[in-house]
Amino acid sequence: MSTRIRKPEPVTPVVLSRRVYDIVGIVLFTLGAVVLVSLTTAENGYLGQWLNELLRRIAGLGAYAVPLLLMLLGTLFLIGYERFSFTNTSWGAVLMFLAFTGWAHVTRVPFERNFAPESLRAGGGYIGGVMVYVVHSLLNLAAVYIVLVALTII
Numbered sequence: 001m002s003t004r005i006r007k008p009e010p011v012t013p014v015v016l017s018r019r020v021y022d023i024v025g026i027v028l029f030t031l032g033a034v035v036l037v038s039l040t041t042a043e044n045g046y047l048g049q050w051l052n053e054l055l056r057r058i059a060g061l062g063a064y065a066v067p068l069l070l071m072l073l074g075t076l077f078l079i080g081y082e083r084f085s086f087t088n089t090s091w092g093a094v095l096m097f098l099a100f101t102g103w104a105h106v107t108r109v110p111f112e113r114n115f116a117p118e119s120l121r122a123g124g125g126y127i128g129g130v131m132v133y134v135v136h137s138l139l140n141l142a143a144v145y146i147v148l149v150a151l152t153i154i
Helices: 016-041 046-079 088-110 117-122 125-137 139-154
Strands: none
Touching: 016 046, 016 139, 046 117, 046 125, 046 139, 088 139, 117 139, 125 139
């Protein structure tokens, strides 16, 4: 008896319908709006307070960029932008965010209180705090300003 080897069937890529992109866009935009409201209002439930505290500890004053980014992504899904990639503009936005959180931290928080919870909220959060701490510990305060100016220029 001879055995026949079956050729594997080609795998067809899954194409999502337009409705799925619309639903994802609405969910992302709504999530961004809810997070923005929880950051800007004093009356929050448990989840709103938790999100507020988490984002402010991570990014400090840069926490407002997170809901705006979610709303932008939701809008891109809604208008049909299905291909996401990191371009030079994307990397520039990341560097600008790092520069903003670093400046917020170095100008508002004394180095001795770099990682105190209230300092994280008032400054650049852990992102800005770690950046300032590393450069300040390795070099000095003047180097922190030079690095932040370079990030801002880039």
